[in-house]
Amino acid sequence: MKTNVKRIFTVALLLVSNLILAQQDIKGTVVEKDTGEPLPGVTIVISGTDKGASTDFDGNFSIAANEGDQLVISYLGFETQEITVGDETTINIELVEGQSQLDEVVIVGYGTQAKKEVTGAVAVIGAESIEKLNPVRIEQALQGQVAGVNITASSGAPGAGSNIRIRGVSTNGDNRPLILVDGNVIEDLSVINPKDIENINVLKDASAGIYGVRAANGVILVTTKGGRKNTPLNISFDSYVGVQNTTKRLGVLNATEYAYIINESQVAAGNNAPFADANLGSGTNWQNQVFQEALISDQNISATGGTEKSSYGFGLGYLYQDGIVGGEKSNFNRITARGNYTLDILDNLQLKSTAIYTRSNQDRLAENALGSVLFNALNMNPTLPVVDSNGAYSLAEGLGAEVINPVAQIANSYDQALVNKISATLGLEYRFLNGFSAQSRFQYNHADVDTEIFKPVVNYGSGKVFNISRNELIENSDNFQDYTWDSFLTYEKSISDHNIKVLVGQSVFKTFGTFESFTGFGLPSNVYGESSLADATEIVDNQEANKENGANTFDVRLLSYFSRLQYNYKGKYLLSAVVRRDGSTRFGPNNRFGIFPSGSLGWVVSEEDFFSDNNFVNFLKFRASHGIIGNDRIPDYRFVSTLAGEATYVVNEERVLGKAEGALANPDIKWESQISSNIGLDANLFNNAVNLSVDYFVKRTEDLLLSAQVSGILGSTAPGSSAPTINAGDVENRGLEVLIGYQGNITDDLSINTSFNFATLENEVLFVASENGFEQGGGFGVGLEPPARMEAGHPIGYFYGYETNGVFQNQTEVNNGPTTNIDTAPGDLRFVDQDGNGVIDLDDRVNLGDPIPDVTMGFNLGFNYKNFDFSSATFASIGNEIVRNYERNQPFVNRRAAVLDRWVGPNSTTTDHRLTAGANPNALFSDYFVEDGSYVRIQNIQAGYTFPAERTENLGIKKLRIYGSVNNVYTFTKYSGFDPSASNGAPIGGGIDLGFYPVPRTIMAGLNLTF
């Protein structure tokens, strides 16, 4: 920013004249421009010096300054002002709310940096964006807000997680970014209340290198809300209540259609028609039986304030969410309590502390699996009633081993997880000499996760895999703890126009925990809650084999040293260099330590003399970064062969446990390294009304950590064993990210802020050193081969199967083939003989698409008119494929309504195959099951009204706003399943839909109240 350099320049000049000018006491008051209210705690600094003052409760300040001094008046959430001291002794200042983007401070790891000086690809999301979206989980606030960050819900069930992918999928292992909340490692974001978040910083490129071996998937830094010094007690209350509904019900056959179709398919197979009278009315709509309206409510109360020496913030929140499937059986509720306290022990010694307590309870139903609730709702016979004439749940006879009555399934599901978690941080910062600062921060997490699953005796029908003849109670209690201890020293110095900041530090991380698991069989009562584990006739300790050596515990550590140099000349030429050395217990002595260097450069063109003041381009910065960062997310102890395998046999008719080797060891295993390059620019245009950021990146992951299929001769498929983790692949992700925003006042009453971002992503596997040159994963149908692959020359996790070319119309076409070895008749799908050898065999399978979107976009629009506010957020994902895999290939299950357009005779259709209960090749994995999963979703619309302050003040209310909001408003998509936005997140095998629990549409009303 120009003014910055100007400021430094002016200050330098003034410093010289400082000596000859007389010092005087300047007094004044700082008020908020709109309301005229005094602002306490505003910082006033004489530019270029460390002299400063802050305003008291009445907004008054006093500072000794010389004529010509530049006062910098700054206050969080307000635009910074600069005033040159003249001959007056009183200066009254009006601050304007809102913050110029360039004054934003960005967290870059172990410190902050002014956004204008940042040289990496870093995105910031503030509390106001989060508030507009009303998310239940933090991830939902990221979707569509940051270019290049793609969030897919792993399910729409309350409390379910999301998959965060920053700049694509770079490994077939763990692609989760490193997430730090106040410096604390948080793996499960469900425990964080989004209302407690001050801001989220996303490090997308090599600037994440300060986090070394854990940074390859990007780093997300979350800061929780705190108070401010010299502010009165401020209490606010936020609340909303909403109703959730499914966004979609799929078209399936009603009872009459079903009966006709079943008759047809049975007759086609040479059997008798089972329904003599097919006119059975509409029957049971099983989706209507499992979907319901569900409640969501969220209440938060928070208090902030501060004295001259301290500041504090407290918050208490309660979220309650029922599921749109199963209601209370898929409930999530969460209590969060939070405290944040800072204290200036000495002028140069500051203490910072935070604590978050979370208690969450989640009830779960089977989902996105063969035989899960929605899968069953789609496949269940519509001629069956929910309950039979005896009042018992009807049995799903004849529908295969997995499809059961979904209503009975919900009624018999008892699966809940209770999480009690405390996250606390304590930090001391000591400033000494001139420009030195020493900080030590300790972060600690403690979580107890208790899971209880009850399986009552139940019969769902003949041969059902879910039948239980001896009831079971499973109780798991797992404990997870970790601490991070960061200690670092920074030194900041300006010598004429050279500004230097140096950081050296050390970080220690340890995560450890214990697992306990018991199963009780044969409980006296078949009613949940009536019997406890102790009542069981037989109790099995599921951790028995591990306990002998304490292998039901874990202990993983990191030891890191890091250093960073930040330099700029006149704020115009920027440089940052980082080196980090990480040691990880995950790697063996051969490769225990890794060194990760990265660097970045910036050039603020708008500070150049040739770039004279203009109103067109107010700010322009070019930047480039390059670095090597790592990924250590692999299972523990893969470098040494241990007896972690499964050895179970039966002697004397008793099960006996022995010892066997676990995963194959690879002593030379090391972190995977990502060579990440980024070039970008940031610009502010048209009087800072428009801001623009453009980034192009190439991320090349080398030495990919792969649990690769290896030769079977090594015994890796033994129970409890697995393939070795090896460094055996290269993947490249390339993409362009553009963010453009506009913020401006159209009239005095109307202001608009809008932003649009898009990101392209090209993913290509360059090399896989696997047994056959590919890795495969995912599941399709029953008993079929995995449909997804990772193979050189294709995107990671692409779908591999037959290409179809219409439908055989007559026997001549069938005879002319080519066909598979499965009996084929007119009306069956025609597969393309890719190699032209006259038969359809396994070699004819090709790339049918992949689940990675080519382009993702976000569009946010907000405006304020007088006391009304409006905001909306839209997200688009283009070019991702989804595999439709929720149809059970069984003769008597229900079908999609699409089968009404099936092939029924020559030239009836060329898209949908015939129906037959006999042998046919149509269930083989082909593009018939691969659909375009592109979608555009209006994620959120919110409209609010803030009561005029003068009206509410009498009631002691500073601010009262009411709003109405709709989340997940509408999705434009061609995809025929429930929800194109869901994925299990697997790098190989993601994007396969077994009946995803859809993300609900939520209509809510809420209020924000501040006292």
Add this chain to the structure above:
Amino acid sequence: MKKINILLGALSTLLFVTACSDEFIDVPSRNENSEEFFNSQEDYEDALIGAYDLLHATYLNVMLGEIASDNTLAGGESATDVPGIQQVDDMIHGTTNQQLRDIWGWMFAGVNRANYILEFQDKTSFSGKDNIIGQAKFLRAYYYFELVKWFGDVPLAVDERLQFGDQFIVDRTPKAQVYAQIEADLIAAAAALPATQSVVGQATRGAAQSLLGKVYLYQDKFEDAATVLENAVNGPYSLVADYASIFEHAGENGPGSVFEVQYTDVEGAGFDCLQCSEGNVAVGFNGIRQYNGPVFDSGFSFNVPTQEVVDAFENGDIRKDVAILDIEAWNTANGSSSGEGYEHTGYFNRKYIARKGDLNTGDQNLTNPNNYRAIRYADVLLMAAEANNRKPSANDAQALIYLNQVRQRAGLAALNVTGAALTEAIYQERRVELVGEGHHFFDLVRTGRAAQEIDGFVAGKHEVFLFRKSKSILLVGVGHKTQGTNLII
């Protein structure tokens, strides 16, 4: 003040920096290091359990071996239900057949676990070690015999595990050499093992002798086979009078059982790791589709007997109704109902289908407790009969004695034939006595009858599964040379 400042600042950072050295991250695994094991008798016993564990995985050998023969069809839910099984039935199995790869991998896992013990056999002494080493050798032979039966030439490892990295350098060993090792192991095992074990389920001298006899038969070493099988015949075994009782729970580990794979229903299992099940997975796969009625439980209707094998039983053979379940007749008689799967023949493999009465631990189809009667005394008798009949100095009289013992129990008249006719009679008897037990395909192959009996079987091609060409060897993972070994660390 300045000095104190410096001091405090330096202290606050350095204090911790110096307190934490690189040893902080030197944390040993909670699980024992596999190279520092075998320090006590218990360690050997524990490792032996691990070596036995892979016997559970042989359910697939039994089931797929039966399907490969002309005894049964693949069946299942549909033509695309487990393509690997369908392909083997149709003799069109290709390079990526998952079930064949499973057998390959699981049997080598068994070899490796047996070799783990034998690699460290000299580390610690204790009384009773010979028995443990004998069992380890028996198991290594058992797994290698399966490998040779299925795949012919296979990489041979003796008293050392095949470790990560070896896949680049190990090549296939000719079958004859592998057989030599199997023989040596079984001879050693027979010498080390007692005639009966105090623990039910452990390999015995008779088991080693019987398996050795079979191994000789597979190599047409009829003299050797006759000799060793004679010893086995004279072991502590007898034919159970009631053939029907053999395959029920009460008949497990009975006097006719020479070696039996021990399964249990106490532990749960899932499809993601079938080899991890402690139950007999084949039993659920073979089971009656959507069955609702007495005696039996449902299953997945794989491995369904053909009309041809049903017709192979002579009139009056009491084994027919034990081996073959005629489901329609059964349903009519018992008021039960059932569904039809792919390639429905109306028959099920009654010896190994799910029975009611077990714990049905989930997934109940994968945790059936039915032991696999791997070597039955009747099998030993028929092998002994064949060896005596086919050895150069044929002893058909002895062969007839053995054959007729088996026939007599089946309620059939004694035969009195010699020479080739006797050979044919023995083959026929093996088929009906052992139907459903996974032997027939390999009997057909070793006696050169497979091409004439099995649809789609091509002589010179289908005798072993997977492929003899070097490209095929790559596909089963015996060499990564074309992948660039430098890149795999």
